[in-house]
Amino acid sequence: MRSFNGRDILSLKEFERNEFFHVFDVAQKMEPIARARKNVDLLKEKTLVTAFYQPSTRTRLAHESAMHRLGGHVTGFSDAKMTRAGDFYQESIKDTVKMLEYYGDVIVMRHFQQGAPHEAAKWASIPIINGGDGWGEHPTQILTDLYTVLREKGRIDGLKWLAVGDMRMRTMHSLGYALSQFDCPITFVSPPDMALTDDFKQELKQYSVDFKEVDHVEMAIADADVILVEPVVQPDYSKSRDERTGDLNLTPANYRITRELLEAKAKSDAILLHSLPRMDEVPLDVDITRWSRYWQEAANGVVMRMALLALVLGAME
Numbered sequence: 111m112r113s114f115n116g117r118d119i120l121s122l123k124e125f126e127r128n129e130f131f132h133v134f135d136v137a138q139k140m141e142p143i144a145r146a147r148k149n150v151d152l153l154k155e156k157t158l159v160t161a162f163y164q165p166s167t168r169t170r171l172a173h174e175s176a177m178h179r180l181g182g183h184v185t186g187f188s189d190a191k192m193t194r195a196g197d198f199y200q201e202s203i204k205d206t207v208k209m210l211e212y213y214g215d216v217i218v219m220r221h222f223q224q225g226a227p228h229e230a231a232k233w234a235s236i237p238i239i240n241g242g243d244g245w246g247e248h249p250t251q252i253l254t255d256l257y258t259v260l261r262e263k264g265r266i267d268g269l270k271w272l273a274v275g276d277m278r279m280r281t282m283h284s285l286g287y288a289l290s291q292f293d294c295p296i297t298f299v300s301p302p303d304m305a306l307t308d309d310f311k312q313e314l315k316q317y318s319v320d321f322k323e324v325d326h327v328e329m330a331i332a333d334a335d336v337i338l339v340e341p342v343v344q345p346d347y348s349k350s351r352d353e354r355t356g357d358l359n360l361t362p363a364n365y366r367i368t369r370e371l372l373e374a375k376a377k378s379d380a381i382l383l384h385s386l387p388r389m390d391e392v393p394l395d396v397d398i399t400r401w402s403r404y405w406q407e408a409a410n411g412v413v414m415r416m417a418l419l420a421l422v423l424g425a426m427e
């Protein structure tokens with residue numbers, strides 16, 4: 111297995127099966143620290159730089175929290191408009207990263223341009239973690255989701271997935287690549303204008319992913335062991351900011367996971383994931399049903415980032 115020490119985490123396309131399980135093993139070692147709300151000194155000599163060119167609640171703060179839990183330091187920006195990259199100069203990724211690499215030991219970057227973290231990794235002498243790039247990928251979120259499945263179901267292989275939402279989403283791309291390493295058939299449900307692109311479908315076939323597409327969640331939910339939902343009412347991920355204006359559309363029934371639907375059709379032991387934020391696709395009354403696991407997913411988001419930071423900074427082998 112390739113070492114994680116010094117490695118960039120840009121895409122799950124690059125991940126091998128044994129690497130997934132190694133990351134999950136390290137995450138499980140980190141879990142007691144997070145659960146006990148303790149801070150240890152594993153990364154006390156290290157600093158995380160956050161470079162967020164797009165809004166985030168979970169990804170940025172989970173990385174920051176993970177670094178604090180491991181005794182490390184954090185610096186960075188959450189609003190590029192207050193940096194030279196977001197003002198008159200429009201400073202390039204290269205010039206920005208050539209500064210940031212002296213301010214810390216690892217960079218987590220979210221960017222509205224697909225491939226921006228890959229560009230950063232070309233120039234940085236320290237590891238780059240992709241915190242979401244445009245419509246590209248969101249590898250740390252899907253590692254979190256797979257870890258949540260493993261912890262909640264005790265296995266990943268042999269489980270059937272249902273993924274609902276906008277298939278242009280970066281999470282869906284990372285999910286498709288990740289499932290190529292597991293025995294997990296997946297059914298995708300999306301509005302026609304948010305369907306899997308032909309290029310991505312070609313890639314899924316090339317990676318031997320067992321997938322199909324249907325029009326309505328009712329056609330697939332009964333078979334699913336894992337239901338992963340993303341909004342279909344959402345901003346343009348290729349913009350640095352997309353402010354809400356006017357009234358929003360409601361999510362059509364085809365893409366909603368309601369309590370009534372779960373009660374009527376879902377397997378009793380299926381689990382429901384949502385990386386959040388949500389709109390109306392998962393109503394609030396689903397939160398206290400036995401299917402929901404998104405709060406566990408949130409907790410695991412810190413655990414997974416602890417594992418990744420410890421690995422890429424060489425504190426865990």
Ligand code: CP
Pocket residue numbers: 165166167168169170242251385386387
């Ligand atoms: N799931 C996720 O990426 O959330 P944020 O946009 O809040 O980071």
